[in-house]
Amino acid sequence: MCGIVGIIGKENATDILVQGLEKLEYRGYDSAGIFVTGKNKEDHLVKSLGRIADLQSKISSEVQGTVGIGHTRWATHGKPSERNAHPHTSSNQQFILVHNGVIENFEEIKQEFLQNKQLEGETDTEIVVHLIECFAEAGMATKEAFKKALTVIKGSYAFALIDKNDPDTIYVAKNKSPLLIGLGDTFNVICSDAMAMLAETNHFVEIADGEMVIVKADKIEIEDEKGNLVYRESYEAQLDLSDIEKGTYPYYMLKEIDDQPTVMRRIIQEYTNTVGDAVIDDKIIGKITGSDRIYVVACGTSYNAGWVGKAILEKMTKIPVEVHLSSEFGYNMPLLSEKPFFIFLSQSGETADSRQVLVQTNELGLPSLTLTNVAGSTLSREADYTLLLHAGPEIAVASTKAYTAQIAVLAVLAKAVGDKKGNQSSLEFDIAHELSVIAAVMETIIDEKMVISQLVEDYLSTTRNAFYIGRGVDYYVSMEASLKLKEISYIQAEGFAAGELKHGTIALIEDGTPVFGIITDQKTAAHTRGNLKEVESRGAHNFVIALASLAKETDQLIIPDVHPLLTPLVSIIPTQLIAYFATLQRGYDVDKPRNLAKSVTVE
Template sequence: MCGIVGIIGKENATEILIQGLEKLEYRGYDSAGIFVSRDDKQEYLVKSLGRIADLKKQITPEVQGTIGIGHTRWATHGKPSEGNAHPHTSNNRQFILVHNGVIENFEEIKEEFLKNFQFEGDTDTEIVVNLIQHFAQTGMTTKVAMKKALTVIRGSYAFALIDKNDPTTIYVAKNKSPLLIGLGDDFNVICSDAMAMLNQTNHFVEIADGELVTVQADKINIEDEKGNSIYRESYEAQLDLSDIEKGTYPYYMLKEIDDQPTVMRRIIQEYTNAVGTTVIDEQIIRKITASDRIYIIACGTSYHAGWVGKAIIEKMTTIPVEVHLSSEFGYNMPLLSENPFFIFLSQSGETADSRQVLVQTNALGLPSLTVTNGSGSTLSREADYTLLLHAGPEIAVASTKAYTAQIAVLALLAKAVGDEKGNQVSIDFNVAHELSVIAAVMETIIDEKMVISQLVEKYLTDTRNAFYIGRGVDYYVSMEAALKLKEISYIQAEGFAAGELKHGTIALIEEGTPVFGVITDKKTAAHTRGNLKEVESRGANNFVIALASLAKETDQLVLPDVHPLLTPLVSILPTQLIAYFATLQRGYDVDKPRNLAKSVTVE
């Protein structure tokens, strides 16, 4: 959620840190800061509430250095303020620390070790930097003091520490929170996300939980918890700087909505051969085929994609599928089947709630697959297998192309397993062809932006709340559509199973309440229309999104027909644009909704 950058060995540390923080803005934050120093021990600490632009205004020309760390903060302990912004300084001003994560035992640490310390803010990070000072004052070196602190701390963290008395080293450690070392020529960098430092290097070294790394301009040294040195090969980040630029688009979200046809075609290229046969690692197929139940573990948008995936997988493979929220499953694990297979869905591959489930399933020796956009991410590294989304970087907080990419990859996976099992439904399903059709239909829908914008102005301009309803996969789409609307436009939106309205929810319908009905399933279309009549008779302002074969003349949006198993890939697109235009028309920042972060790296 927060973002860390650091650099050692370059003259223009300030500029590089600011550029890195700007690349991490998509993750979400409420304050930011940098610390830089020079060989002559001239040092500067600059912090600001708000955006990186606000921080830049406070940086004067003399704020320069050859070593530095920077941070964007998403508040967990203490309200957003300049005092609570990172970097944090120890009482004796010797140590400077930035931190992502949450320290669970900060109160116990404060009581046991820091009774006589003064604190300027309310963060758990300030307690950690003073804990390091406490141990250093007993005669320990900085590295030993930090290592000792790590044995006391419980929780998630990514740390970057500078000792002002030794401006040749940055001390780095992590547990559950992502952090990478980037390798340069006579310089090295630190970052939460490779995108932050791609303009400096594309060679990165991963850090494992519990390791301590000393980063200097010409070398790095990784040590395990016992102090043993570890050599680890670097990897080359497969990202292009042009992929993370908006180009001519006003917002990343609009660009990413428009990316979706291209993403569908890229997925086809990656996972099918020249004759359209699905090509997926045979070990994955064998493991899933041998399982008696599939457990999909995810959060937020990925959780909604998991429900659509469940419908497709069960239809094509006849293997039962359960979909679970990561944050619930990890602490309330249900009785498992005898031979389960776990699929973890995550855009970033760094979702903390999902990772804590993966840690448990790994401990039980259960097979796992991560479906993610994040190559080299924690969930990818720690699962047995990975299928990449190949969607390109997703920057906007509101996920769009990752959702459709997850469904497409799960459909290809289901096809491969179904074919292996000899299921006729799967054999008859030409998924490569159908996804090609989907890509063309997506382009048709995207071309209707102005129509959708005008409809949004009519239905959502003054509303306080709204509802999406549907049945089956249309209900799953309704959940995701409502999430998109509420998270960026702040309209109180909910997605409901249409048949459940009369069991209590219809009490929320008032005169003029917008109700969006999604109709793509022939079996349930008439029932959903009946539910729409029920809410209309109670004053609802209905808005129908329907496939052409199921549409009526009075429907507001009519979508081209596609294969029944893949309708969510097209019915979700207008709802993404509805959320986009509702937010734009209300004057909010589409890409950076309040209180939210892109990569949720704390539980």
């Protein structure tokens, strides 16, 4: 959950590193640092606690070079501090290292190899750079010392290493954590995400787990674990710099909320034909229709999207669906059905918890599909099949458009499978038309920003806690809505099945407690309203979000009607804006909430 950049062969290395780190700040912003050097061997190491702007303020005009590495950190080992910030150096100052991931056996390494070394900080990364130094002191060349260290280390990592005595080379390796090599005419770059280096190149080479790469200005050499040279074609990143800029928006989150109608229309374009039928690879459809149970595996927002997807998939396909947290499933795998099919949901395609489940299902020879926003990501490469979300880059930590894109693509998939099976509920469902209606309704809700902002001020300006309640898919939306509110505004928010309040949770209701009720299901609307009355009688300050056909004059937000299966795609929009305005009004950073990072690449 950190961001790495590197450059070799360009005069303005410092500027490129800083600009790259700015693009990766969504991956971690506890601290940051850069190291630059050049042919004259004037070395510069600058580190700072806090954001990239804090680092930039410490970089003087003398900090220049043609080779460098940089890092933005989300703390795992050791508190956020300048001494724990990367890059880390060996005790003799010869080796400089940045790292993304977690070294599981760092304590054992310290005891076995480094008892005579004085460590400055508390990180597992510092252990590694001293280990490399240890092997170099035993007579190994830098490359061999690096390779030897890789055989000792257990865990996840993406490394970039510089030897001051050989500033013409950056040594790179990865295992489980993302890292790419970008190719230029007379230079090469390193980055955790292609968007960090799009200003320099759009041609990238993927690195497989266990490989080591020698990066020079005019070439790269990839070696597998046995030392064999590997040749791999580069690919062209299908991103535009304008896609990753805020433009006139004050925050990425607001831009990404506004992007959602466009994303819906893009999904229609990518996954339906001219007559509105779903168009999905026949191999995927064949595998799912031949399965007896679908397992959706995900984390966080994607997990919440999975619950909505379950409702749609079961209705359309008539195949049972289970939804599981990746972090639990990987270590407590349930008894599987005879013909399971796995769907992995991940915005980044790099989610470590989900990847460790995929490794296990691959070992079992079970078919898998990844729904992700990032082509060429680890989960995409390692699953049997991929369906892209086509949502465009999502930078804000709080996911919005990736959530709705996941649900929309799952709906298209459900339609395609249902049609193949000849299910009536699927054949009668015009997915292209219904998603186009969704896009229009999303725009209608988004246009009510000022109304929602005022309501947020009325309901959430002073509260410490809040509740979202609903039944069925409205409960699933409540889970996601509460996650949005808590992760960026720091209001203690929980999503509950409305009928469960009286089984314990209603004890938490006090005078003025905000309770948001979501009502989009005709079958359960009256029951949810009854639950709202129960909390109101105990002092709750109720806020109702309801479909027009189920609304009452006293409801705070009324949403135009859409197809019953797709209501979560529109009922979630006001809750995203509620979280946004609650955060804004409290003076917090909307895009970069404390303690969180966007791409969760550690278990």
